[in-house]
Amino acid sequence: MDDLTHDAFLCGKLHLWQPRRGYRAATDPVLLAAACPALPGQSVLDLGCGVGAAALCLAARVADLRLSGLELQPDYAELARRNGIENGIAFEVHQGNLTDMPRALRVNFDHVIANPPYYPAHGTRSPDAGRATALQIADTPLADWVQAATRRLAPLGWLTLICGADGLPEVLMALGSKMGSISVLPLTPRLGRPALRILIRARKTGRGQFRLLAPLIIHDGPAHTGDRESYTPRAGQILRSGASLSDEFR
Known part of the structure; x- marks a missing residue:
């Protein structure tokens, strides 16, 4: 167990095993979950x-x-299965590549969610192989993630995706004519700062207009001061209490 940590999410509603070193889930997957309009x-x-x-x-x-779930790295896939079991949540996890998806996943889903790698392939790679694979755009660009998700969606199904703000042009190009009703929610670290992340919702065969939404501001104050939490009240509702982002996407 020394190579793993057991971390609380959503104020202890969930406890997840994660590698002590390597890619570790933080706020992005929590925000992604909050943005998905699943019923x-x-x-x-x-x-x-x-x-x-x-x-x-x-x-x-x-x-x-x-x-x-689909996960490329076997160790992470095994942890995902373990985390589902230990939290009492039915979660069928397959190990494989999204460009050659396991046959069991080649069906229509109501929702596809994704948090693709976002660091550019030419950047400095993490010395940890798992973290590098999880974070850097290597052999699978954003467009491939969007196209794989589109193929797996039922008509009127929703894709919800979080990525770096600089990935927006590529995502919009990849959505093409099959996906519509696109909404983009910028995630701004502090008031007056540029968005570093974005949440995107799109609907297969949707016909709604494109919408660029007002940003969600994550932290209070002009800068981080001391070793303490500085979430805005709204960000705290989402990241700590598990609230939905449905109001922001209305």
């Missing part, structure tokens, strides 16, 4: 599910979901 009884596929943080945070808010 009880619907099916959800988490592409690149890691240790299962996004899917399991979603299940903590929405009951009776049919959860599936």
Whole structure:
């Protein structure tokens, strides 16, 4: 167990095993889960599910979901299965590549969620192989993630994705004519700062207009001061209490 940590999410509603070193889930999967408009009884596929943080945070808010996950790295896939079992959440996790998806996942889902790698391939790689694979755009660009998600969605199904703000042009290009009703929610670290992350929702065969939404501000104050939490009240509701981002996407 020395190479793993057992971390609380959503004020202890979930406890997840994670590698002590390497890629570790933080706020991005919690925000992704909050943005997914899933309803009880619907099916959800988490592409690149890691240790299962996004899917399991979603299940903590929405009951009776049919959860599936796809993860490239076997160790992370095994942790995702373990985390589902230990949190009492049914979660079917498959190990494999989204460009050659396991046959069991080649069905239509009501929702696909994804937190793709976002650091550019030419950047400095992490010395930890798992973290490098999880964070850097290597052989699988953002467009491939969007296209894989589109293929797995049922008509009128929703894709919910979080990525770096600089990935927006590539994502919009990849959504093409099959996906519509696109909404983009910028995630701003502090008031007056540029957005570093964005949440995107798009609907297969949707016909709604494109919407650029008012940003969600994550932290109070102009700068971080001391070793303390500085979430805005709204960000705290989402990141600590598991609230939905439905109001922001209205």
